[in-house]
Amino acid sequence: MDVPAVRPDAEGGRPLLEVSGLAKRFAGVAALDDVSLDLRAGEVHGLMGENGAGKSTLLKILSGVQPPSGGTIRIDGNEVAFADPQDARRLGIVTIYQELSLIPTLTVAENIFVGRAPLTRFGLVDWRRMRREARAIIARVGLDMDPETPVSALSVAEQQMVEIARALSLRSRVIIMDEPTSALSETEVTRLLAIMDRLRREGVAIMFVTHRLEEASAICDRMTVLRDGRLAGRLERNGAPIPPSRIVEKMVGRAAAELYARPSQRADAGPVRLSVRGLRTRRDLNAPHAIVLDGIDLELRAGEILGVAGLVGSGRTELARAIFGADRCTAGTVTLDGRPIAASSPAEAIALGIGLVPEDRKQQAIFPALAILANFSVAALGRYSGRLGFMAERRERKALAGYRSALNIRMANAEQRIDGLSGGNQQKVILARWLARDPAVLIVDEPTRGVDVGAKAEVHQILVQLAARGIAVMMISSELPEVLAVSDRIVAMRGGRITGEMPAVEASEAKLMALMALDGRAGEGR
Incomplete structure (x- = not known):
């Protein structure tokens, strides 16, 4: 991922935003302790750290949501204090949270100017001016859409762009982005990073919070790393992207190789526990974006981890839902321990010994x-x-x-x-x-989404331990390094079909990407 070199005005000069000796305590517990950092105009500054490191607390203080227990905040060299988020916004600091705050029933223009619509001299909303200004702002973030479009009709990525457009409409000098890419596809992430680079060139200062180290490495000019509420280190680009391994070492205090050491392939996988043959689904008018499964065949053995790799829209989640009884199948068979089953609901699947950790933890788990x-x-x-x-x-x-x-x-x-x-x-x-139910089969969909690097390694180890207990584990992940690190065997999907299978010890990112990019019908003479 190519990112232009850091802007000259981001390399020196007086900081736009400066934090010195910041502290925050809750009931005697230090969430932040003596944290200092500065943010310069025209730079993307990464705020990195594991969950619980203090990132959220720092963001809330800079956003005016919480007051600090100690320390100072300066803007343009002048000490400031925020009584509420409106104070922070008036001083040019706007935060875009991971949970989008748009109102689905309103239009794009109305969401951008919510609470501060332009008025005519008679005190009425100037709709023409609102649409004109909204169109100019959304064009600035690379969107080409009618400002009258309801937000409910937009994709998650487009809603993220509207959030950024709203921040720009507030004449923001500092934009804080909290996990903005967590729900985006790879293509959408690339587009967002390009917009961040454009804003950087315009002199906007961006504080970027993410668990995706490759994105941080690609876009950030500098990074501040927190650990246990304290400053763990600072990293600078210095003409080349900051290696993710250095970020990990600062975050967790030990080498990245210790966290991602690949377990040897388990040769003691047991008999076939779950067998799927010719599984098909049909288009559901209530879920028009769902991928239709088109003749899925796979086997999952007791004591193994089967990795399922595929790009967004490949049908991975639909496969998990179909096996779990959440989606109706129109053809095919599912066999559990040699006995045909037909789970028509999640309750039936659970009773049969199948568990599912869904992709969307907050909404579905x-x-x-x-x-x-x-x-x-x-x-x-x-x-x-x-x-x-x-x-x-x-x-x-x-x-x-x-x-x-x-x-x-x-x-x-x-x-x-x-x-x-x-x-x-x-x-x-x-x-x-799910462990409390001792399932025969456990399906985990994006098990480490929104999870920091240290907890990610712990979740991986838990999955390995589950397989060691004889549980058949199916792991779906968008992160190929994760699939390669944890799986014993890997299948690739595209367009609702399985395009290939291989043992993990023979797999590589290049091989998997080739299978994930194949047309699932390529072998049928098309």
Whole structure:
């Protein structure tokens, strides 16, 4: 990924935004301790660190959401204090959060100018001026669309661009981007990075927060790395992209090779546990963007990890949903331990011994307002209830405590709301949920999405341990290094079909990309 050299005005001069000795404490616990950094006009500055390192706390302070417990913030050399987010915006600091804040029922123009629509001299909304200015702003971020388009009709990537357009309409000098690429395809990520580079050339300062180290390496001029609430190091581009291995070492305090050492291929895989033959689905009018499966054949053995690789739109998630009974199949058979099954709902699949960790953790896997304990036991209530149906809370808590220790789940207590945990720890609770049911087959879709590099290595190790217990694991991932690092065997998909299969020890990114880019019907004389 080619990124122009750092702008001359980003190399020196007075910082636009400067943080010195920043601290933040919650009930005596230090979330930030003596953190200092500066941000210059015309640069992309990466803020890196594991979940729990203090990144979110720092962003909230710079956005005016929370006050610091100590330290100073300066803009153009002048010390400032934010009473609320409006104060930060008035001073030119706008934050684009991972969870988009657009209003789906409003148009693009209305979302850009929400709460501050241009008015006529009679005090009415000047719709013509709003559309004209919105059109100019969205063109600045590379969008070609009618400002009257409802936001609900846009893709996630286009909504992300509208968020950036809104930030620019506020005449922002500093744009903070919190995980802006987490839900984007590779093509959409490339487009977003190009827009960030354009903004950098226009003199906008960007603070970029991401877990995707390759993106940070490609776009960032400098980086500040946090660990356990303290400054762990600073990295600079110096004419060449910052190597991801150096970022990892600063983030976790040890070499990247120690985190991503590839396990040897397990030769003790057992008999075929799950067999899929000729699986087909049809177009669902309620899910027009879903990929139709077109004759899927695969086998999954007990004690192995089968990696499923494919580009966005290949049908990987649809395959997981079909096996799990969430989507209806129109043809084909699924066999579990030699017995044909026909799971017509997730409840039936769970009863048969199939578990699914879905791609969208926040929307489909956790109950954010409930405690960790309830989230853990929700799929195995029968195991933690007595004869009369009341919960055997002591047994439930004991089981959670065991998995908390085994999976290294970092949490305060069982009553803590799960949305207060980091992404990596939420994912571990979901894995513990399925471990409590002791499934025969566990399907994990994007198991480390939104998870920091340290927790990612821990999740990988958990998957290896599950396979060692004899569980058949199907792992779907967009990250080829992850597929290569964890899988025993890999299948590639494109267009709802499987285009190839190989042992992981024979695979490479180049081989997998070739299979993922093939037309699934290429062998049929087309």
